[in-house]
Amino acid sequence: MIEPLPNFSASFYADLERINDRPEPFEIYTAKDLWTDEHTSQQMLAFHLNGELDVSSRRIEFIEVSVGWLADRFKLSSGSRVIDFGCGPGLYASRLANLGAAVTGVDFSPRSISYARKQAEQDGLEIDYHEANYLDFEPDGKFDLATLIMCDFCALSPEQRSAMLRMIDRHLSPEGRVVLDVHSLSAFEQKEESASYRKNLLDGFWSPYQYFGFLNTFKYDPEKVILDKYTIIEPARTRQIYNWLQYFSVEMLERELESTGFEIEEVLGDVAGRPFTPQQSEFAVVLKSHYCG
Numbered sequence: 516m517i518e519p520l521p522n523f524s525a526s527f528y529a530d531l532e533r534i535n536d537r538p539e540p541f542e543i544y545t546a547k548d549l550w551t552d553e554h555t556s557q558q559m560l561a562f563h564l565n566g567e568l569d570v571s572s573r574r575i576e577f578i579e580v581s582v583g584w585l586a587d588r589f590k591l592s593s594g595s596r597v598i599d600f601g602c603g604p605g606l607y608a609s610r611l612a613n614l615g616a617a618v619t620g621v622d623f624s625p626r627s628i629s630y631a632r633k634q635a636e637q638d639g640l641e642i643d644y645h646e647a648n649y650l651d652f653e654p655d656g657k658f659d660l661a662t663l664i665m666c667d668f669c670a671l672s673p674e675q676r677s678a679m680l681r682m683i684d685r686h687l688s689p690e691g692r693v694v695l696d697v698h699s700l701s702a703f704e705q706k707e708e709s710a711s712y713r714k715n716l717l718d719g720f721w722s723p724y725q726y727f728g729f730l731n732t733f734k735y736d737p738e739k740v741i742l743d744k745y746t747i748i749e750p751a752r753t754r755q756i757y758n759w760l761q762y763f764s765v766e767m768l769e770r771e772l773e774s775t776g777f778e779i780e781e782v783l784g785d786v787a788g789r790p791f792t793p794q795q796s797e798f799a800v801v802l803k804s805h806y807c808g
């Protein structure tokens with residue numbers, strides 16, 4: 516005979532409400548928990564270094580083409596100064612430094628920065644790596660090129676994006692440019708709301724221990740924002756990680772830039788310089804400051 520279920524308590528119901536609760540767009544910022552947690556940062560580093568995957572970093576062939584294009588497009592030479600925000604383990608920074616550019620890399624993942632520093636030492640490259648949150652980082656001096664690669668711009672709230680661009684603007688040389696990529700509205704249209712859960716969701720990505728992982732995906736139509744909200748419940752702790760993504764059309768990005776002192780100089784298909792088509796899931800832009808040459 517099947518035993519009747521015990522009456523789940525009111526607190527369990529309240530927990531489920533919290534799991535399914537829909538926050539305001541960009542209400543909670545938890546990017547640091549995702550990238551710097553002892554366990555998940557290990558998984559992230561493995562993804563960065565897997566040259567066959569487009570996870571955490573793009574595949575290695577793409578990175579090679581991208582660095583070649585950046586060098587060509589921005590005439591990078593031994594005198595050039597480049598800053599890479601969210602540099603991860605330095606896949607772009609090391610290649611740019613190899614071309615002779617003076618490179619600064621900023622990332623808040625201790626694991627990635629430590630890997631990047633060791634790699635630079637082994638390769639005999641002098642790269643100025645900083646373990647820091649780029650949202651409250653003030654670099655030294657002026658740069659000819661600032662990069663923010665793999666749609667990191669989209670993970671920031673409108674206020675964070677604007678503050679970040681204002682900070683970059685203070686540190687661009689007169690001819691300096693910014694290169695960043697973003698998710699497109701075509702990709703947004705493919706997204707749907709959903710709620711699911713699974714034991715050890717993503718095959719142990721979230722913890723070395725047993726856990727239940729809930730994934731609630733929210734779609735904010737007016738703002739063109741998607742939230743993947745993860746609730747990870749282990750026997751000893753519960754965490755919630757909010758992965759926000761802003762999706763853009765070229766016009767939306769143009770409008771947003773109006774208040775920042777930047778304008779779009781060129782729209783591209785990606786940060787490797789391929790041509791732009793609106794159907795793509797991502798696109799890239801070269802930005803110039805209103806005060807630039």
Ligand SMILES: C[S@@+](CC[C@H](N)C(=O)[O-])C[C@H]1O[C@@H](n2cnc3c(N)ncnc32)[C@H](O)[C@@H]1O
Pocket residue numbers: 546550563571572573600601602603604606607621622623624627647648649650663664665667
């Ligand atoms: C998607 S990965 C891209 C890494 C690198 N740009 C690449 O394409 O290989 C995002 C990186 O940005 C870093 N990051 C995210 N938010 C950050 C923040 N607020 N401050 C500093 N680093 C950040 C993460 O640690 C991670 O290394």
